[in-house]
Amino acid sequence: MATLLQQLTSGLVLGALIALIALGYTMVYGIIQLINFAHGEVFMVSVFGALATYKWFIPQSWQGTWQIALPCMLVGAVLVAVVLAVLMERFAYRPLRNAPRLAPLITALGVSVMLKEFVRNFFPGATAAVSVPRAFVDKAITFAVPGGTVVIQSTGILLVVVSIIGAVLLQTYITRSRMGRAMRATAQDPDTARLMGVDPNRTIVLTFVIGGALAGLAAVLYGIHINTVDTEAGFLNGIFAFTAAVLGGVGSIKGAVIGGFTIGVIKTMAGQYFPGGTEYDLVWIFVLLIVVLVFRPQGLFGEPERVRA
Amino acid sequence: MSAPATKAPVLVANEVSMVFGGLTALSNVSLQLGEGQILGLIGPNGAGKTTFFNCLTGLYTPTTGSVQLRGRVLPHDPASVTVAGVARTFQNIRLFPSMTSLENVLVGRHARMSQGPLASLFHGPAYRRGEADARTRALELLEFVGLAKVHDELARNLPYGDQRRLEIARALATDPSVLLLDEPTAGMNPQETEATRQLIFAIRETGVAVVVIEHDTKFIFSLCDHVSVLVQGQLLVEGAPEVVRDDPRVIEAYLGKPPDEVEAEVRQYTEEAGPDTQVKDTGGNQ
Amino acid sequence: MNIPPGWSWLGQFLLYVAAGLLVIWLLVTGYRALARFLGGRPGLVRPLAIAGGVLAVVGALLPWVTFPLNDGPYPDLATLQFFDAPFAVTGFRLFTLITGVAAIALSFVPRIPVRRVLRALGLGLAGVALVNTIFPLIDGGGFGAITAADGAFAFGGIVTLVASLVLFFVSKAGDLEPLPRWNTKVPRLVAYAALLVSFLVLLFAVARLLNSGSDSGGGSTTYSGPIFLSLLVFFAGLFGALHAIGFAGWLSAVSDDHKLFSVLVLLLAALALPFTEAGTDYWMTIAANIGVYAATAIGLNIVVGLAGLLDLGYVAFLGIGAFVAANLSGAAAAEFHIHLPFVVAALVSATVAGVFGAIVGSPTLRVRGDYLAIVTLAFGEIFKKAAQNNIGGLTGGANAIPGVPPISWFGASFDESFTIGGVQLPSGVLYYVLIIVLVSVVMLVFANLKNSRIGRAWIAIREDEDAARAMGIKTGQAKILAFLIGATLAGLAGSVFAHKTSTVAYDSFQFPESVTLLAAVILGGMGTIPGAVIGASLLLILPEKLRDFSDYRLLLFGLALVLIMRFRPQGIVPDRHRRAELAGEAEGGVPIEELNVPDSPQGATR
């Protein structure tokens, strides 16, 4: 029982992280139908961005004070992620807006390889895992449950809270604000949106910015929660996040969040209880993905694709 | 011309309805297409004409109702429908842009060829004969629609009118008994429109029954044996061109000045004001 | 409180970025202004050509580096010592000299498209100059290598760079000539002779290229990179010039007319490679690897290039083939202790991989487009995980399956060297031959399928799936078939791979390898027959030659993917149609709009 609950909590924390990244995927896919493969790597790079901010951009005397260090890392990470996302959109994806579908997808792949290799080559020490300092109060809360205890890190709670609040705010923004409406309009039909005075380029950039900012947020929380990062962090988390987005139905914010939590929980549960253990946890996630896609190609909360004719 | 389909219709649609979410795009549309007939389908934008074609060809699965070709119910699978003998063109031209005209038509032959993967791998004598026959037939069809000269051009490089005719040739390559044309003259100049009219007559001569969607009513009335009017998903009037043309309901609902309450006319009006400024397929979506 | 170091780095970085942008802006503006100035002055062609040619000759004779580099004197007498032996103009300086003389001479030849030719030669020369300036800069410790020492200034590189620009700008003086079209109706014998000679020249060029800068065993040295690159860009310039005068187009048309003969000659040329200077153990091994990758990439090309389905886990099929073959090879570490003859094992490997291909492809029945990419990626990861954990004892896990015996037919073991007619052939030559056969077979399969009913159906699906269905194509079946055949070919390649490398380990079949395969297809040209081979060759040879940059291999590779998609999405060898289209236009970058496959070609709204 304790193990089950412990795995469930860890799963929820992981799921919160995945959900934050998944939001970026889902928004970009929703608006330009592009699997932005590089989004996972943007997340990874901004973990290093947060780390760099901590190591080289804030004076040593501040590093111990989390009230200062944490916001600084956040700014650094978000800045890195947003700049990357915007550059990517402007120089890699925008020129291909009308190209055959494979072209931007392959470009995204290229960008993601580049980002990863860039960090591996140029961030000192990044050829192996780098440790991220605990810049946050290092507290854990312990609950007594039948048959043992369940431990939850304060950073874990933060992750869950932040991701839920983030998703709610995002949902509100998209449904209520003017820019949000413009986004939805562009997603449905860019040409018509243009006729209605919406600048699709601006809207798309904004989407990338929001996605990037969320990835930056996720990056800092990931860094302080896991306390270590390597260049592989982007690939797998990115894939999980994309899977979450697909599972929930690409384009749907609610879907991304629920998908994220589902994947997080399945990963920890499968690692504990399924044959093969943690070695095969990812296999179960993919099996789930494939099953969902086969039986409900639009995902849990997505809208079915229209046949055009 | 031939009488309305009283005896042995080729294609029969029984009470076809199509509902998208809350929107009823078609409600209980029935239609009979006689052997050798040219049937015109008109109606304002968003009336459901294209949707009807999609239901006939299995691209959509109708919510209720069925379609029969020579008494056999058609499956809801475009490929099988084509194999059964119903071919179509698309309102937004849907050629294979980076294939040549000839290859586009050869793709149309697909269902009438039988070489499997192994034959395709080894290119044996039987395979070559089949391939040569298909080529000959495809070239004939290109000749038929007047595109023989451009058989080696990429489809995307053809002028607009040629693309529309290539789509017809490609559809004919499937040896259909029924050909569905979705706005075959859209964007054509008067000469091209006239040529298309003659082409459709010629197609009928080969024994293919044709259904044509068009907004150009003059074109429709001078071409068809039988005209059906679809308004807001319902079959409003059908009959011989003269009858339909003079029917007050049609005049009111489709040809006339915009009365106050029917939304469809407003759209018809905006279309005349300029099709390009109009937002496509709105209206019905809410 | 002292300021953390990051800020000054950031400041420097931004400064560099700003400077870089400024330089780029200046270059672009200068380029435009110059092009505009020259545009109305066609009379400047000859003076510019002569000026460029003279500068190039001077550049060739000037010193390029002022002192010996860390690893000994820069090859080809780039340093001041050149003046001790002025007549030994070799290596890249020879290319520079040749280009310069050729430019002067060509400007007097009537009836050739001088602008086009000099543009190609100029670009090639620019490549030579850049490679041989940048390399000493990096390797020789900064600008010191080309600036003052011994009171001399080594401006060879700079002068040559200027010369190349001058030559390039010849093409801007007046309008570019149309691409000449030669008469392709030539007597059979002439055609055969032309093809034979061209392919022979190609063979020797490739051999020279492979061995450029190598040590006696064919392996790389410190200077292999720049020497190889210099030769490569020089050849590229020459080829560009041949294209400009219409020869390349003519040859390709002639070889199209005499397909069988061309294919035979090409095959013979490939088989003759072991007899040339590139016939070393080292290059035979590389060539075999290239062959394995090329065969797999051609399989992938069916899936991606023809059917338009992105597969991101494709290397798994190569892996499946390799593991199956390893298990049937009688290797001690294998799960099954049976030793099947290679041909049988290869067929089994291919079949198993094909079955997996069909399984992986089956979601295509329901999953559209991009999602499929993720599904295939997922399958790739599942395969890797399974292999890593030694699933069913079949893969050896982290221990791999070592000791797969070499293929051996009629008592001849494939990894030994042997002698034909007094010529000692390198070891691995039998593998090389086997792989040439394999690649030829795979190419034949691809070519036949592409020009068949099935191939047309695949292309139709790629272009417009709904329209394809409306043509009576059972798209689900067709797509699964694409996966099945592609995977079968990969499995076949895998079986050779297992024997050739003798150790089959899961880490040869991971995501980067899948990306490499995809890159080979894209680089070479999607949907084309020679494309995958050229792509695979480049992707495997470049890392061999550019050992110094091996850390940056993947970085450059990602960059290459992005740039190719942006500027040349049709790859190095454009598809037949593309070529037909290009014949009329100016060659070079094709605007991306042309490659669109828009939903409605003319944007019909009604």
Ligand SMILES: Nc1ncnc2c1ncn2[C@@H]1O[C@H](COP(=O)(O)OP(=O)(O)OP(=O)(O)O)[C@@H](O)[C@H]1O
């Ligand atoms: N796949 C779909 N999902 C939802 N609504 C659809 C779909 N296809 C068509 N519709 C709706 O059905 C209605 C009928 O559309 P349809 O395209 O059939 O009209 P049409 O008569 O062909 O008009 P036009 O003359 O403009 O071509 C429209 O309101 C359209 O928005």
Ligand SMILES: [Mg+2]
């Ligand atoms: Mg319509």
